[in-house]
Amino acid sequence: MKQATALWLLLLALTALTTQASTLAAGMIVPLALAATFIKGQVVIDHFMALRHVAGILRWLVPAWLMLLLGLIAYAFTLNPN
Amino acid sequence: MNIAIALPTPQDRPGTLPGDLAMWFFIFAELLVFGVLFLAYAFARARNVELFDASQHNLDRLSGAINTALLITSSYFVVRAVDRIRHGASRACAAWLAAAMALGAAFLALKLVEFGGKFAAGITMSTNTFFMFYIGLGFFHFMHVVLGMVILGYVAVKAWQGGYSAADHTGVETGASYWHMVDLVWIVLFPLIYVMH
Amino acid sequence: MKYQSQAVAKPYFIAAIGLFVGQILFGLIMGLQYVVGDFLFPAIPFNVARMVHTNLLIVWLLFGFMGAAYYLIPEESERELYSPKLALAMFWIFLVAGALTIVGYLFVPYAKLAEMTGNDLLATMGREFLEQPLPTKIGIVIVALAMLFNLSMTVLKGRKTAINLVMLLGLWGLAIFFLFSFYNPANLVKDKFYWWWVVHLWVEGVWELIMGAMLAFVLVKVTGVDREVIEKWLYVIIAMALITGLVGMGHHYYWIGTPEYWQWWGSVFSALEPIPFFMMTLFAFNMVNRRRREHPNKAAVLWALGTGVMAFLGAGVWGFLHTLAPVNYYTHGSQITAAHGHMAFYGAYVMVVLTMISYTMPLLRGREANSPKAQVLEMWAFWLMTVSMVFITLFLTAAGILQIWLQRMGETPLGFMATQDQVALFYWMREYTGLVFFTGLMLYIGSFFVKGDKTQAS
Numbered sequence A: 001m002k003q004a005t006a007l008w009l010l011l012l013a014l015t016a017l018t019t020q021a022s023t024l025a026a027g028m029i030v031p032l033a034l035a036a037t038f039i040k041g042q043v044v045i046d047h048f049m050a051l052r053h054v055a056g057i058l059r060w061l062v063p064a065w066l067m068l069l070l071g072l073i074a075y076a077f078t079l080n081p082n
Numbered sequence B: 001m002n003i004a005i006a007l008p009t010p011q012d013r014p015g016t017l018p019g020d021l022a023m024w025f026f027i028f029a030e031l032l033v034f035g036v037l038f039l040a041y042a043f044a045r046a047r048n049v050e051l052f053d054a055s056q057h058n059l060d061r062l063s064g065a066i067n068t069a070l071l072i073t074s075s076y077f078v079v080r081a082v083d084r085i086r087h088g089a090s091r092a093c094a095a096w097l098a099a100a101m102a103l104g105a106a107f108l109a110l111k112l113v114e115f116g117g118k119f120a121a122g123i124t125m126s127t128n129t130f131f132m133f134y135i136g137l138g139f140f141h142f143m144h145v146v147l148g149m150v151i152l153g154y155v156a157v158k159a160w161q162g163g164y165s166a167a168d169h170t171g172v173e174t175g176a177s178y179w180h181m182v183d184l185v186w187i188v189l190f191p192l193i194y195v196m197h
Numbered sequence C: 001m002k003y004q005s006q007a008v009a010k011p012y013f014i015a016a017i018g019l020f021v022g023q024i025l026f027g028l029i030m031g032l033q034y035v036v037g038d039f040l041f042p043a044i045p046f047n048v049a050r051m052v053h054t055n056l057l058i059v060w061l062l063f064g065f066m067g068a069a070y071y072l073i074p075e076e077s078e079r080e081l082y083s084p085k086l087a088l089a090m091f092w093i094f095l096v097a098g099a100l101t102i103v104g105y106l107f108v109p110y111a112k113l114a115e116m117t118g119n120d121l122l123a124t125m126g127r128e129f130l131e132q133p134l135p136t137k138i139g140i141v142i143v144a145l146a147m148l149f150n151l152s153m154t155v156l157k158g159r160k161t162a163i164n165l166v167m168l169l170g171l172w173g174l175a176i177f178f179l180f181s182f183y184n185p186a187n188l189v190k191d192k193f194y195w196w197w198v199v200h201l202w203v204e205g206v207w208e209l210i211m212g213a214m215l216a217f218v219l220v221k222v223t224g225v226d227r228e229v230i231e232k233w234l235y236v237i238i239a240m241a242l243i244t245g246l247v248g249m250g251h252h253y254y255w256i257g258t259p260e261y262w263q264w265w266g267s268v269f270s271a272l273e274p275i276p277f278f279m280m281t282l283f284a285f286n287m288v289n290r291r292r293r294e295h296p297n298k299a300a301v302l303w304a305l306g307t308g309v310m311a312f313l314g315a316g317v318w319g320f321l322h323t324l325a326p327v328n329y330y331t332h333g334s335q336i337t338a339a340h341g342h343m344a345f346y347g348a349y350v351m352v353v354l355t356m357i358s359y360t361m362p363l364l365r366g367r368e369a370n371s372p373k374a375q376v377l378e379m380w381a382f383w384l385m386t387v388s389m390v391f392i393t394l395f396l397t398a399a400g401i402l403q404i405w406l407q408r409m410g411e412t413p414l415g416f417m418a419t420q421d422q423v424a425l426f427y428w429m430r431e432y433t434g435l436v437f438f439t440g441l442m443l444y445i446g447s448f449f450v451k452g453d454k455t456q457a458s
Ligand code: HEM
Pocket: C128, C203, C204, C251, C252, C270, C271, C273, C274, C314, C315, C316, C318, C319, C320, C321, C322, C323, C324, C328, C331, C332, C333, C334, C337, C340, C341, C342, C344, C345, C348, C349
């Protein structure tokens, strides 16, 4: 349980960081928020949902979802309306 | 959830999903739904960056951040609940679950206050595309928190009555998995809609 | 048959099949009128035939659902029906009301019918699928409530299973959403808005529960797979159906005067509606592959698998085809819609009712399964009807694509009627295929009369 507690604190810290990110210089916000979100999501997936113990394709389905989703969001945020 | 089929729990037989496989199918489908909605937001924004950025400015970022902390903490409590039942401590498991639900309720209350403020300011789903997503997605996630709490409540009551044991607690893991999914989705939703611009 | 009172299902099923024949006959009449405009004019105008065709469809499906419920609920609840007499009385009331309504459509001009039946007291008529005169609508409500009372009492006093609870929930939903047919605001946008609460929330909401429960019931019986496994599938399927189907209703609210956000919610959620249908397909095949016994009723297994596939094709694939707002902008109300309507209704609801009939009718007639000879005939009927429905859908889709192209997309768009002339070839092919469908239906009915060698009595 010590590990879970440490991870919980990490998640809170990353949340604070994400929130603060909005005050950063424009070019930094998106990469930072996405990176923090990726770590947070992966922590929840691996440790809270306990998928890291799982074998086979079912272990990778949710991480793949996260990766693909954040990747496409990152792409969408580089698009310019003009 | 009480239908304990022979799906073994991780510590019984490592390598399988925690909880009931049927719930995982539901979780996968839910993640797909949310994923499509998030991408719809991201690509709709790409076509109208200024409007989205200007509208996002009106959001209460602190409220969103607190809500994130609430859900993350409740998820952590659920982890503790699962740990307790693995040691056969039914009552402690139920207590952690109740604590997690209390945080879920706090999330809902804060969300209502936040929405209330927007509605009072005359903002609706028809205001513009950004607020359409903000309200629609927020409401859809809200309903998931409600459903998650119903599930946790069911599991908590059953745990309190001694319905699970160290050997057989698939139901707890099933409920826990759903709750973590609700948390995971919010972890993406918060930066996407409140922060990134 | 385990309980005496399950026998009330039988008249319901017989009436359902009888009305099915009527429905197809009127479909064929209309199909011919599409290409030979004055066929049967002025005796049966197209709009009347259309009304009869679609209303018969709904009514016979309701007969099928009710019959299925009266069979399924006692067996799942492990007790006799609360009141078989009430169920039988409702059968006759429903049949007479239905027959009078159709006779009214055919022999009295619609405006006159409306006047005669008190439409000026409470105007509910004149809307697609909900054309029934006021007394008929009230009759439907009474019959449904009596049935719900009867079934709910049975379940309350008996065993509660996922299957009978989902079935009951679906039937309650069916009755509740029908109440919106009494609400007919003068504002046309509002009228359409609530009209879909009946039509869409039936076929893409509560009827899916009914379908899931019926399919699960038959699969439990013919595969011998653990009820727990089947019930879990059922829960996941209906949860997805409701989440996607409720908001998915937005796919009917694109440009009818409703707020613009429906274009988003309607597109996204309805695009996900195929998921529960796909799960239903997986479910059926998975259970049959894991079967623990070889049930002698092969025809019922075939129908069950067919339902899974065709419901996914008709509702899932053909629904998805035109459900995104930018696509629907062009396809709305074209022959694409008719193509989808035909395959979805057939693949999901016609087939699930026939699955249920196929499984229960032999039992109701005192044997576990029909003779191999009768089953072979039934399977021929299955293939003829199903394959011809696939072709009807394909022809209508082809007609629809051409129609949209000529009428809605080109530089110099053609008028509606000029376009119709251009696609007449497909309408002819639809009509010929319809005759094949009708042949299949006749074989289906014939299969009930084939004696053949006896199989074991139940
Ligand atoms: C078994 C289930 C279903 C049945 C029986 C069914 C039946 C029908 C019928 C009869 C209509 C025509 C209504 C009218 O305008 O008179 C219709 C329209 C429509 N359906 Fe379905 N449907 C089903 C499922 C679905 C699904 C799952 C989708 C989406 C994926 C879908 C998408 C649509 C759309 C977009 C329309 C409107 C077409 C237009 O704009 O003209 N349907 N459906």
